[in-house]
Amino acid sequence: AYTTEAMRLVHERVATPSQIDAIMRDCCGFRLGPLELADLTGVDVNYPVSQIIYQGYDQDPRLKTSFPHLSLLEAGRLGRKSGLGSYRYEGGKPVDVPSPDHVTAAAPAKSVMLVEPDEKLEAFAAQIGWTLLEEDDGECPLIGFPLGEDATAFAIWTGADPARLVCVDLTVETHSRVTLMAAPGADVAVIDAVAAAITTPARPVTLIKDSPGFVAQRIRGMIANLGCEMAQIGVATPAEIDLAMKLGLNYPSGPLELAEQMGLDDTLTIMENLQQVTGDDRYRPSQWLRRRALLGLPIDTAD
Incomplete structure (x- = not known):
């Protein structure tokens, strides 16, 4: 889910690879962003693995990768080993990386307001120092x-x-980076005024295109949901799944x-x-997650 959902975001032109990677590092605690990780492991490795998993689980749409993943492979853009992947490399180090x-x-x-x-x-x-208006004056930014x-x-x-609406993702850490998005046609001056208020030397802003679930909600939600599905079908216990992902993939959390950290309801x-919003069963919630959220039970509650 970490790499495949990032590839989907690239495919939809929601954000650039450097934006996606910065959000997942700075806001979510991953040591490497999903696309720089794909470049490190090699697209000739991670794309075939994604296909084995997808086919092995009866082509569950939640496990499907996206066209940019295949196009990188077919173009020979394998990552660090070829000098070109989602990024360009010289001497094994990325160069000319666009600012996020x-x-x-x-x-x-x-x-x-x-x-x-x-x-x-x-x-x-309150952290930003905004004055909150109780009534819309027809000019102020609207924050959602x-x-x-x-x-x-x-x-x-x-x-x-929608012209004055600026949305912020508060499901993640906001001390090191803040993600903003707005609808098509939004007033650029309003977006810039909001971004300017938030930005500090230690807290840059990443502005993405309109996307259901921003970047972090989509990627982290998919990780949590697929972990719940593994528990549902008996791949391993919740504790074993979490341990495997932390030790095997160096995730900051299983x-x-x-899911518990984000809140099961959220x-x-x-x-x-x-x-x-998407009409895509790729985002179909696991029954393991649904039942425990609705019943108010811990995520590791056994059936």
Whole structure:
């Protein structure tokens, strides 16, 4: 899920490889981003492995990789070993990597309005130093925090003005990097004002294109969901699955631990909304996750 969902994000042009990798390193605690990891292991290794897994589990769409993965292989862009993959390499080191940061000289926004009351949003606004408006003045930025939705869907069902809506992902760490997105046609001046207010030397902003689940929600949600599915079909116990992924793939947390950290309700909401917005069974929630979220049980509760 780590690499395959990143490939899907590249395919949809949601974000560049350097943006995806920076978000997963800085906000989620992974030592390597998914695309730099794919370059390290070699596309001639990880693409065939993805196909073995996909075919071995009866072509479950949740395990399918995306066209950019195959195109890298067919083009001979195997990663570090060939000098070219998602990045270009010289002497085994990446060169000319585009910056993942959104840089603006705009004046920072001082007052904003939250689209919905939310404790995380309120705490984030206090951290930035924003004044929160209780009534929309028709000009201020509107700040939203969707789960598993894109800014477009969020604007439609909340009634927020999509031209002034800027969405922020607060499911992850925001001290080292903040991810923003907005709907097509959004006012660039509003986006820049929000980004300018958030940006510090230690906390850059990454601006992605409109995407259900941002970047981190999609990748982490897929990791958690597939870990739950492994528990559901009896591949191993929850503890064994978590240990294997931490030791074998150097994940900062195991998949089921990740679901607990994100919150089972939020993880389920992310997956359900991803499935609804995209219409893709790739995001079908595992029954293991669904039952424990609905019953309020720990993720490692046995059947």
